Amino acid sequence: MTLNIGVIGTGAIGREHIRRIARNLSGGKITAVTDVNQEAAKAVVENFGLDAQVYPDDKTLLAQGGVDAVLVTSWGPAHEQSVLAAIEAGKYVFCEKPLATTAEGCRRIVDAEIKHGKRLVQVGFMRRYDSGYVQLKRAIDERFIGEPLMIRCAHRNPEVGEGYTTDMAITDTLIHEIDVLHWLVNDDYKSVQVAFPKKSRHASGHLGDPQVVTLETHGGILITAEIFVNCRYGYDIQCEVIGEEGIVKLPEPASISFRKDATQGTSVLMDWKDRFIDAYDREIQDFIDAVSGGGEPQGPTAWDGYIAAVTADACVKAQQSGAREEIELGEKPALYEGRALSQA
Ligand code: NAI
Ligand code: NAD
Ligand code: ISE
Helix, strand or coil, rough: CCHHHHHEECCCHHHHHHHHHHCCCCEEEEEEEEECCCHHHHHHHHCCCCCHHHHHHCHHHHCCCCCCEEEECHHHHHHHHHHHHHHHCEEEEEECCCCCHHHHHHEEEEHHHHCCCCCCCCEEEHHHHHHHHHHHHHHHCCCCCCCCEEEEEEEEECCCCCCCCCCCCHHHHHHHHHHHHHHHEEEEEEEEEEEEECCCCCCCCCCCCCCEEEEEECCCEEEEEEECCHHHCCCCEEEEECCCCCCCCCCCCCCCCEEEEEEEECCCCEEEEHHCCHHHHHHHHHHHHHHHHCCCCCCCCCHHHHHHHHHHHHHHHHHCCCCCECCCCCCCCHHHCCCCCCCE
């Protein structure tokens, strides 16, 4: 059965996901698109040669019988409204991170899904589908390095636009680590503290860059995560888990090594689209496969989106206070028990 998919938001990642569904993946067809910028939506239909209708807004798109599922790829502040409308219409929804920009907004989505009585939502935390992270998780689950004690990681972007603010280092960027790290070690976060080292001259006046976030889990694992979004040299994601018996490290993306002009080296990627291209393919294919037959999505849940938002709120508070801030999640609702722990 072909899954008819509507896309809400045809910007950078909306177009990427449309391209992969139309050209690379199987079982899905883009039948509807919308964007607040209607010209952008029309251009996408034309450029990809889609057999799809352009609708004026998310609600009109969701009212169509020819849509089984939607991808929400608009900018973050618009996600909550579209996801709630999709649940209300009983449609499956794949939502890019963040699920909503506030913990309260994520909680409203969780409550709407619980009321509906079945999981409809998957959140775009694609790193859980990356083969490197999957290998790390297997090694940790099998206690290859004994008990994990510490994690050191880095999230570096070559540059960001003027509109990127200090809190976005958490809500837009670190949010990927926030999701993948608690999944990796099967533990919950307890507290967070944020430090600002000497500022890079490449960062805009209003942006604190780089930043170092220290997270502690209930089990006592200490995580240090560097966020550096004007590092210039590349898009670089690092993760090293230090255990009682050894260390496991995220593999570098495969690339040829070279010797040229008295230099020996390998290239570093520059674009997030390339770094996780296989993981994006896998997460969307998994979503299509899971929901096509009427089943529930198997990827990161609305509750995972909520965990990320609560943790991000505490991180932003810690940016402002300089103090150690507690992270309190509350009880996991029954609908999400035993879900989305491993895509291995
Ligand atoms: P973008 O700005 O390129 O695209 C957003 C699009 O949404 C624009 O075309 C805009 O006109 C449209 N839009 C905004 N509000 C809308 C609304 N209410 N209804 C319909 N369309 C609306 O942004 P980008 O980079 O594509 O990011 C989109 C989302 O994807 C964000 O939530 C972002 O966090 C996420 N993202 C995730 C990545 C990942 O690695 N998983 C990577 C990049 C983005
Ligand atoms: P973008 O600005 O390129 O695209 C956003 C699009 O959404 C724009 O075309 C905009 O017109 C449209 N839009 C905004 N509000 C809308 C609404 N209410 N209804 C319909 N369309 C609306 O942004 P982007 O880089 O594509 O990012 C979009 C989302 O994807 C963000 O949430 C971002 O965090 C996420 N993202 C995730 C990853 C990832 O690695 N998973 C990478 C990039 C972006
Ligand atoms: C972007 O929205 C993403 O999700 C990328 O994965 C991340 O590296 C970048 O910092 C964000 O702006």
